[in-house]
Amino acid sequence: MKDYLNKLRKDYSMMGMDEKDVDKDGIVQFEKWMVDAANAEVNEPNAMVLSTVDKNNHPHSRIVLLRDVSSKGFVFYTNYESDKGHEIEHQSMVALNFFWVELERQVRIEGIAEKISQVESNEYYASRPRENQLSAWASPQSKVVGSRAELEALWRETEMKWKDQIEIERPPFWGGYIVKASMIEFWQGRAGRLHDRIRYRLEKDAWAIERLGP
Template sequence: MEKNIAEIRQDYVRHSLRKKDVDKDPIKQFQKWLTEALTAEVREATAMNMATVSEQGVPSSRILLLKDVNKNGFTFYTNYQSSKARELEVNPSTALTFFWPELERQVRIQGIVKKVSKEESEEYFKSRPRKSQIGAWASPQSSVISSREILEEREQKLEKKFEGQDTLPKPEQWGGYIVEPFFLEFWQGRASRLHDRIVYTREDNTWKINRLAP
């Protein structure tokens, strides 16, 4: 490489994070930060890295999009036959990470994953663009395929099958999950690498708040 990546430096000086300033409810604190990220027009502010672990204990991660956050947790949607879904069947624990570089912020979340109701999945599926609905039907997610043409052929067949329908029925193998958190860390970049780290840990249905050393 022409550039020595070990020499890359970025000092963080935009914001601070103090324990006395955060909300007692970590979900409300997250919603506040997410709103600020959206207002600042952070690119893909709802993008999150999601980690799962296989039956053999091998970790894997990928980027997904958050589709809802409420008092119960964080919701996303996927194919129930995907590799992540199969791993969640074995081990329903997960870790999420949001990174908003424009605000020099990161949020880490650990929680237990559960499927949302079929009705909730159907309601969200109806709200998706028609092309995305077709895509959910067309893709055998995480399965080996010999070429992209297979996907395009499936897409064309589905377009004909559902011709004239503005909204498609939800595929049985597609739906949502909610991550019910038991740990959240709010990280705010600070100068000299002395970053602010505020963590929430759920104990007996209450949230304990602490500061961590960077």
């Protein structure tokens, strides 16, 4: 395995990134890169690693899907009673990470996560396919489940419960978080590991832009 891993050596050469060409607003720059990812047909461009810290200061990472981005922040949806939900309640400072291999790009984001309004969560929940809505009710996210059969039984029970309702209510324990970014770093792979790193730090209301050593 070590031989195989040590021989993996990809050189990045697609493009560069210069301070003078980037937008002065970190979120606008992110939106530009998201458009590039969509145009390049990057696989699941909205999949991002979310890292949180628990009350023992242990870090935890997992993928969630970005569902909105605006000047207010980065939105994803989850179960508020999941491990990540409890961790965010304990420590609202979180990190997000995108890796768009097809474009040799990484974006790192750090900021405070807050619950979005119930109205906004309702709106997004209502737009989901019915079976996903049922799964949000049925799944005890992050809890131990005895077997696949037990999980499917929970789902069928939920389906029965809602079978006469055209609209399914959003579970009160499920909804969105918005990450209000205070740092966004854009990484563009370059030849010979001399990559470009441009970091945006929010200072009062403006973004300070700096280049970092790779």
